[in-house]
Amino acid sequence: MAVLLAVAVAVISLIITPGYHFYFDITPKVAVLLAAAGLLVAWSTLSGTWPDWRSRLFRGFSLLLLLNVISLAISTAVSDRPGLSLFGTNWRRWGSVIEVAVCLLAWLIVVVCAGQPERVKLVLRGVAVAGAIAGTYGIAQYFGWDPLLSRITYQAGEGAATIVRPPGTLGYASYFATWLLMAAFLCVALAAMDSSRNWRRFALAVSILVIFAMWLTGTRAAIVGLIAGTGVWFALRRVRLARKAAAFALLALIASVGFYYSALGQSMRSRTRWFREDPWGGARIELWHDSLQMAGHRLVTGYGPEMFTAEFPRYESPRLARAYPNFSHESPHNMFLDALVAQGIPGLVVLLGLCGVAFATSRRPEISAGLTALIVSQQFTAVTVPTAMMFFLALALLVALETPAAKPRRRAAFLTIAAPVATLLLYLAVRLSAADHQLALTRRALDDADLSGATARYRTYEQLRLAGGTADLWYSRASLDLASKEANPVDRAAAIQASGDAARRAIETAEDPFNAWYNLAIFYGSQEDAIDAERSDRAAIAARPMWYKPHWILAQLLGLQGRWDEARREAALASDLDGGKDPEVIRTLREVTADLPRVSAPPNLGNRSEQDPDVHSERPAAHE
Numbered sequence: 001m002a003v004l005l006a007v008a009v010a011v012i013s014l015i016i017t018p019g020y021h022f023y024f025d026i027t028p029k030v031a032v033l034l035a036a037a038g039l040l041v042a043w044s045t046l047s048g049t050w051p052d053w054r055s056r057l058f059r060g061f062s063l064l065l066l067l068n069v070i071s072l073a074i075s076t077a078v079s080d081r082p083g084l085s086l087f088g089t090n091w092r093r094w095g096s097v098i099e100v101a102v103c104l105l106a107w108l109i110v111v112v113c114a115g116q117p118e119r120v121k122l123v124l125r126g127v128a129v130a131g132a133i134a135g136t137y138g139i140a141q142y143f144g145w146d147p148l149l150s151r152i153t154y155q156a157g158e159g160a161a162t163i164v165r166p167p168g169t170l171g172y173a174s175y176f177a178t179w180l181l182m183a184a185f186l187c188v189a190l191a192a193m194d195s196s197r198n199w200r201r202f203a204l205a206v207s208i209l210v211i212f213a214m215w216l217t218g219t220r221a222a223i224v225g226l227i228a229g230t231g232v233w234f235a236l237r238r239v240r241l242a243r244k245a246a247a248f249a250l251l252a253l254i255a256s257v258g259f260y261y262s263a264l265g266q267s268m269r270s271r272t273r274w275f276r277e278d279p280w281g282g283a284r285i286e287l288w289h290d291s292l293q294m295a296g297h298r299l300v301t302g303y304g305p306e307m308f309t310a311e312f313p314r315y316e317s318p319r320l321a322r323a324y325p326n327f328s329h330e331s332p333h334n335m336f337l338d339a340l341v342a343q344g345i346p347g348l349v350v351l352l353g354l355c356g357v358a359f360a361t362s363r364r365p366e367i368s369a370g371l372t373a374l375i376v377s378q379q380f381t382a383v384t385v386p387t388a389m390m391f392f393l394a395l396a397l398l399v400a401l402e403t404p405a406a407k408p409r410r411r412a413a414f415l416t417i418a419a420p421v422a423t424l425l426l427y428l429a430v431r432l433s434a435a436d437h438q439l440a441l442t443r444r445a446l447d448d449a450d451l452s453g454a455t456a457r458y459r460t461y462e463q464l465r466l467a468g469g470t471a472d473l474w475y476s477r478a479s480l481d482l483a484s485k486e487a488n489p490v491d492r493a494a495a496i497q498a499s500g501d502a503a504r505r506a507i508e509t510a511e512d513p514f515n516a517w518y519n520l521a522i523f524y525g526s527q528e529d530a531i532d533a534e535r536s537d538r539a540a541i542a543a544r545p546m547w548y549k550p551h552w553i554l555a556q557l558l559g560l561q562g563r564w565d566e567a568r569r570e571a572a573l574a575s576d577l578d579g580g581k582d583p584e585v586i587r588t589l590r591e592v593t594a595d596l597p598r599v600s601a602p603p604n605l606g607n608r609s610e611q612d613p614d615v616h617s618e619r620p621a622a623h624e
Contacts, residue, residue, distance in 0.1 A: 001043045002119035005112055006126030008036035008105075009393060013130045013179060013386050016169045018148055022439035022471070023090055025171030029385050030093045031433040037101045038425030040108040045418035051114035055403040057360055058110060061395065064353045065103045071346045072096040072305065079304025080311075083467030088306040089511040090469040091330060092384055096305045101425060102385070106392035113397065115405025117193070120397055124190035125199060127393075131183040131206045134168050135213040138176060141166035142216045142267070157270060164267040165217050174381040177219035180210040181226055181377055182390040185233075185370025192366055208252075215256070218271035221380035229373025236365035284333055284380060286320040291332040293317075295340045302344035306468070308332065309512050313544035321546035322579035328512060335378040357395050361402050367394050428466065435464035439471055446478050449486070451495050454479075469511040473519055476502035480523060499523060507539070514544030521553060533557060548577035552585050559592045567592040 015028045051058050076096045079085040088095030113119040140146065141154070142164055154173065155164045165173035168180075187207035191200045214222050259265050294315040295302070303311050309330045316329070332338050339347040358371035371394050378387065438461040445454035458475055476499045483495035503520045510516035517540035524533035534557050540550035555571035558564075571589040578585045 001040065001112055002116070002122045004036070004039060004043075005109065005119075006123045008032060009123060009389070010126045010130035010133075012036070012389055013183075014133055014169050016148065016171075020440060021433070021436045022443060023093075023436055024440075025167075025169070026091070026093050026385065027432060027436040030098055031429040033098065033105065033385060033389065034101055034425045034429035034432070037105045037108070038422040038429070040105065040112065041418050041425065042422040044108055044111045045415055045422075050406045051110055051400075052404045052406045055114075055399075057357070057399050058114070058403040060360070061110065061354075061357055061399045062107060064350055064357070065107055068103055068347070068350045068354075069100050071343045071350060072099055075302045075304045075343045075347065078301045079307055081307065082304070084306055084310070084469060084511060085304035087466040087468035089309060089330070090471070092306065092382070093468075094306060094383065094385060094388070095468060097428070098385065099305065099388070102388055102392055105389075106396040109393065109396035110400045110403060113400035114403040117401065120400055121190065121194055121199075123393075123397065124186055124193070124203075127183055127186045128190055128199075128203050128206045131180070131187055131210045132202075134176075134183070135180060135206065135210040138166040138168040138180070138213040139209075139216060141168070142213075143264070161270050161273070162267060163218065163270045163274065165219075165271070166213070168213070170384065170386055173217040174219050174221065175384045175387055177214045177217040177222035178225070178374060178377045178381055178387045179390055180214040180217075181222045181229070182370050182374045182387075182394060183207075184210045184214070184226075185229060185366050185373060186390075186394065188233075189364055189366035189370070193364075216268070218268065219377075219381075220275070221377045224380075225373040225375075225377030228376040229369045232372040233365055233369035236368060283320060283324045283327065283329065286317060286323060287329055287332060288334060288337060290315050290317050290320055291334070291337045291341060295337065295344075298344060299340075300344050300346075302340065302342045302347060305342045306511070308338075308341055313514055313547065316544070316546045318546055318577065321548070321577050325548050325578045325581055328515070331382040333380060333382055335375070335383050338383055354392075354395060357398065361398055363401050364398060367398050370394055431464055432466055435461050435466065438464060442471075442475070443478070446482055449482060451479070451482060451491060451498065455498060470506070470509040472502045472506035473510045473512075473516055476500075476506060476519060476523065480526065496527070500527075507536075514540050514547060514550075517543055518547075518550050518553075521550065525553070525557070530557060530561065546577055548574045548582075548585060551577065552588060555588055555592055559588075564592060 011032050012029050015032060016025050017028045018024045021027045053059060073096065076082055076085040084095070086095050086097050087093070088098060109123070113123065141149075141151070144151065149167070151164075154167045155162055157163050166176065167173050168176035170176040170179055184207045187203040187210070191203040191207070194200050194203065211226070214226070260268050291308075291312070294312055297315075309328065312329055320329075332341060336348060336351060339351045343350075355371070355375055358368045358375075361368075371391065374387070374391055374394070378391075381387075438457050442454050442457040442461060445451075445457055458471075461471070479495050479499035479502060483492045483499060486492040486495055500523055503516070503523045506516035507513060507520060517536050521533045521536035521540060524530075524536055534554065537550050537554045537557065540547070541554070544550070551570045551574035555567045555574055558567035558570060568589075571585075571592045575585050575589045580586065
């Protein structure tokens with residue numbers, strides 16, 4: 001079973017399924033996580049494996065995990081949308097069920113590995129193999145070779161100013177860099193523990209490889225984390241840098257500088273120019289400030305997991321809106337604030353307690369240092385399933401190394417509980433994967449202009465999908481886009497009907513209500529239904545008051561109706577909230593101010609808002 005555990009840890013990090021799944025960078029990872037947890041529950045119960053409860057560290061770790069589960073249950077119960085908090089948003093899938101599965105898997109790692117150092121080494125070998133594959137793939141992406149993903153999805157700028165930020169297999173460069181950071185320290189731990197010379201050499205080689213791949217992502221948070229983790233490692237080991245190690249570090253520094261100033265380092269130099277232009281990491285300071293304001297209103301229970309996107313707009317400050325008008329903030333980009341907003345003070349206290357486990361033992365300073373590095377990096381990046389898995393994996397391995405195994409013994413009570421739990425986890429894994437596959441087939445049918453096939457596939461998706469985020473918003477836009485290209489009047493009318501039905505559902509099901517209302521306003525506008533377009537646009541404003549787009553659209557709608565005073569107010573507000581970023585908004589203000597008889601018509605769905613589910617690059621993490 002330790003082999004299964006090692007494979008699961010590697011696959012969760014590596015698996016991506018472009019073409020087969022719609023959300024190909026997160027759905028397969030969550031499915032593997034749920035399936036692995038289910039299989040381990042069944043195996044550990046049947047084998048009777050059990051750690052020694054006399055271990056204080058194991059008892060404390062188990063208590064913290066249990067308290068986290070209780071906190072998640074309470075926060076989900078009081079959430080305004082319990083279904084969304086249960087299974088999470090489409091972009092992250094970090095709902096309470098998935099987080100509980102991660103906690104359960106971490107606890108089972110201790111169960112499997114307690115008193116078995118060889119099993120710990122086997123798990124670390126799995127991390128090393130995954131690191132070798134992921135690091136190599138990330139480096140290949142930087143140099144222009146990628147057989148799986150389109151290069152345009154992870155590069156920005158043009159010509160000599162082009163920046164390439166490899167996402168590896170984690171969907172975005174910042175998440176990839178954080179994962180690589182933890183992998184590097186776990187590889188060092190393997191090199192220190194393994195009795196095989198070949199594995200020690202391999203682990204050290206992989207640690208160098210993944211650090212290089214991490215550097216190529218241009219992620220400042222990970223670089224700061226690496227410095228912090230290295231400092232903690234030396235402090236815990238209480239040793240000075242050996243001459244050979246110092247010489248190697250100097251050579252690595254010289255090689256890095258040489259690479260940076262070479263032709264191959266052009267993208268890195270372009271990234272540095274972005275650093276100079278944006279030294280504070282984009283919206284983070286204002287985002288943290290507004291997130292704290294938000295958290296202060298529900299300190300006891302929080303808003304529930306994955307409710308940030310829906311709830312934060314009510315607390316977004318005008319200053320943040322002006323600075324980044326075209327971004328929707330999907331998380332606080334700070335692991336502690338994320339826990340505070342989602343679960344309140346209890347969730348934050350539990351997370352701090354789990355972080356304290358990293359320093360409860362000095363048995364493996366490499367792992368403790370790696371946890372420090374990851375925690376520092378996660379102060380500036382969003383928590384995702386793979387990075388959270390690395391956090392809990394490292395904690396579990398530390399606890400397992402300090403916990404002796406007890407005599408195997410089967411307990412009937414656990415058998416009774418384990419069977420339905422394992423079955424449920426496996427069922428959720430299969431259903432999640434199957435639903436997302438149907439969504440991918442829906443997109444394929446729409447690309448082929450097969451509306452009837454798309455409708456059938458989407459209906460199957462609706463039947464299979466778990467509670468939480470839906471694709472109604474995407475389906476509405478995609479159907480209307482198809483209608484604009486359809487020559488047959490009957491097919492065009494059917495596509496418009498499908499778009500409208502999905503748009504109306506989305507205002508109840510979408511994880512970002514403001515975007516759903518905005519989309520509905522655009523739909524009604526395309527059908528020349530001014531009354532419903534205005535009503536929907538005002539609902540979008542109510543859902544996200546500081547977003548310039550609905551104010552801008554409303555100004556145009558009011559201008560077309562000759563309601564000039566109202567139009568001027570909305571246009572002026574839109575221009576102010578846009579911060580002068582978009583000339584179209586300024587032009588609308590000039591038009592309504594001049595009392596022109598005609599103003600520009602509202603944009604159609606060709607102007608997508610930032611939350612389009614199939615545009616993965618437009619996440620708030622793009623500030624990093």
